[in-house]
Amino acid sequence: MNSISVQELLEWKEAGKDFQLIDIREKDETDICSIDGEHIPMAEIAQHPEKIARNKKVVIHCRTGGRSSKTIRFLEAEYGIENLYNLDGGIIAWIEEVDNSLIAY
Secondary structure: OEEEOHHHHHHHHHHOOOEEEEEOOOHHHHHHOOOOOEEOOHHHHOOOHHHOOOOOEEEEEOOOOHHHHHHHHHHHHHHOOOOEEEEOOHHHHHHHHOOOOOOOO
16 A cells, blocks of 8 residues: 655645545544545545546545555555555644644544
8 A cells, every 4th residue: 555654745735746635534523623635534435436536646544544544445446546645644643743733633
């Protein structure tokens, strides 16, 4: 499985790199804090594989990286999607290493 660190993700964002960022957390979690990804809850992602870009890198994240890793394994196995990256440490790592103004939960 491909992965990306929060520092690498920050570099991609700052460089204006073309990629898709998907937040698979639940709405109550995204209401607490967000890093501006497209919100597709984990429970709904299997019904919407068409929302996942195939022509660029796609970073999937959750709170700590566990759910996103499970989701990526599923999408790779079921749909053969190969351009997926798991955000190491999820949004908690982002808060700790990049933007501590966000609320950790």
